[in-house]
Amino acid sequence: MAQRHETDIVVVGAGPVGLFQVFEAGMLDMRCHVVDTLDAIGGQCVALYPEKPIYDIPGYPVIEAGDLIRRLERQAAPFGPVYHLGQQVVALEGEAGAFTARTSSGTAISCKAVVIAAGCGAFGPNRPPLAGIEAFEESGAVAYLVARKEDHRGKKAVIAGGGDSAVDWALGLHGVCETIAVVHRRDRFRAAPESVRRLRALADAGEVELVVPYQLHALEGENGALSAVVVADLDGARRRLEADLLLPFYGLRMELGPIAGWGLNLEKNLVAVDPATSRTSAPGVHAVGDIAAYPGKLKLILSGFSETAMAAHDIHDLVHPGKPLRFEYSTTRGVPGI
Numbered sequence: 001m002a003q004r005h006e007t008d009i010v011v012v013g014a015g016p017v018g019l020f021q022v023f024e025a026g027m028l029d030m031r032c033h034v035v036d037t038l039d040a041i042g043g044q045c046v047a048l049y050p051e052k053p054i055y056d057i058p059g060y061p062v063i064e065a066g067d068l069i070r071r072l073e074r075q076a077a078p079f080g081p082v083y084h085l086g087q088q089v090v091a092l093e094g095e096a097g098a099f100t101a102r103t104s105s106g107t108a109i110s111c112k113a114v115v116i117a118a119g120c121g122a123f124g125p126n127r128p129p130l131a132g133i134e135a136f137e138e139s140g141a142v143a144y145l146v147a148r149k150e151d152h153r154g155k156k157a158v159i160a161g162g163g164d165s166a167v168d169w170a171l172g173l174h175g176v177c178e179t180i181a182v183v184h185r186r187d188r189f190r191a192a193p194e195s196v197r198r199l200r201a202l203a204d205a206g207e208v209e210l211v212v213p214y215q216l217h218a219l220e221g222e223n224g225a226l227s228a229v230v231v232a233d234l235d236g237a238r239r240r241l242e243a244d245l246l247l248p249f250y251g252l253r254m255e256l257g258p259i260a261g262w263g264l265n266l267e268k269n270l271v272a273v274d275p276a277t278s279r280t281s282a283p284g285v286h287a288v289g290d291i292a293a294y295p296g297k298l299k300l301i302l303s304g305f306s307e308t309a310m311a312a313h314d315i316h317d318l319v320h321p322g323k324p325l326r327f328e329y330s331t332t333r334g335v336p337g338i
C-alpha cells in the first residue's frame with residue numbers, strides 16, 4: 001500500500017556513505033529517511049564484498065566490509081533513521097525546502113533536502129550470455145558475489161574473469177572449494193601484481209587450474225543443479241569443466257537510472273558537485289560518495305565520509321532556517337543516548 005512520510009532529509013542510497021550521512025545530519029539535529037533499491041543496507045560493501053578486508057578506513061588497520069556496515073548502522077542508530085529498502089527512488093518533485101521523493105513501491109516522502117548517495121547508481125553484474133543461465137542463477141549455482149565463503153565449502157568452482165575480483169576470489173576460495181578453475185580469455189590478468197603472483201604460484205603447485213585463453217560457452221545440468229561448464233578457445237575448440245558452482249566476475253553494469261532525469265548537471269554519468277559543499281546544480285540537492293564528481297575526486301569510502309560532513313553543514317540552514325550553526329566537535333556535542 002502506498003505510504004506517506006515526512007522528514008528533514010531523504011538520503012538516496014544506503015551504502016557506507018549514505019549511512020554516515022545519517023550520522024552527520026543527526027549531529028546537526030536533522031532526521032533522515034534512507035531509501036535503497038537493494039533489500040539490505042550496505043551498498044557495494046555488502047552486495048559485492050562483505051567478507052573482504054578493507055585496509056584504508058582510518059582507525060581500523062583492517063576491517064571486513066560487512067563489519068564496517070554493521071558499525072555504521074550502529075553509529076547512525078541514535079538518530080533514528082527510517083530505512084525503505086527494496087525500493088528505488090524513481091522521482092524527485094518540488095523544490096528546496098519542499099521536496100517529495102517517490103519510490104518504486106509507491107512510497108512518498110516529503111522532505112526539505114535530498115542527499116544523493118547512490119554510488120554508481122543502480123548497479124548489477126554483467127551477466128555472461130549463456131543459454132538457460134537463469135535457472136542456475138535462481139538455485140545459486142551461478143552467483144555474482146560471494147556472501148559467505150563457507151557456503152561454497154567442498155564445491156567444484158569455475159571462476160570466470162581476469163580482473164581483481166576473479167583473482168581475489170580464486171585466492172579466497174582456495175582451501176574452501178574442492179577444485180578451482182579460472183577461465184579467462186587471455187593469459188594476462190588485470191589484477192594487483194602480488195595477487196596474480198600468488199595465483200600463478202597456486203597454479204604451478206597444481207592447486208588451481210588456469211584455463212586460458214578460453215571463454216564460457218555453455219552450462220550443463222538439470223533443475224538448477226550445475227554439473228559442468230563448457231568453455232571454448234578462440235578457434236572454437238571446447239573443454240568440459242566439471243563444476244557445481246560458476247562465479248562470473250565480468251564487472252559491474254552501472255546505470256544512473258532515474259537520477260539521470262532529475263535535471264542535475266552530470267559528468268560522465270556521475271553527478272557534478274561543488275567540492276566545498278557537495279551541492280549539485282539543483283538547490284537543496286546534494287550528492288556524496290562515489291556518485292559525486294569534482295576535480296581530483298577519489299572514489300574511496302573515506303572521501304565519501306568527509307563529503308557527508310560538508311553536505312550536512314551546508315543543508316543545515318535549509319532544515320533549520322534562521323537557527324545559527326555553531327561548528328562543534330563531536331566530543332563537545334555528544335551523541336544522544338551514548
Ligand SMILES: Cc1cc2nc3c(=O)[nH]c(=O)nc-3n(C[C@H](O)[C@H](O)[C@H](O)COP(=O)(O)OP(=O)(O)OC[C@H]3O[C@@H](n4cnc5c(N)ncnc54)[C@H](O)[C@@H]3O)c2cc1C
Nearest residue numbers: 013015016017036037043044088089118119121289290301
Ligand atoms: C571489490 C571492491 C573492493 C573495494 N575496496 C575498497 C577499499 O578497500 N577501500 C575503499 O575506500 N573503497 C573500496 N571500494 C569502493 C567502495 O566500496 C565504494 O567507494 C563505496 O561503496 C561507495 O559508497 P557509496 O555509499 O557512495 O555507494 P555504494 O556503496 O555504491 O551504495 C550506493 C547505494 O545506492 C543505491 N541506489 C542507487 N540508485 C538508487 C536509487 N535511485 N534509489 C535507491 N537506491 C539507489 C544502490 O542500490 C546502492 O546500495 C571497493 C569496491 C569494490 C567493488
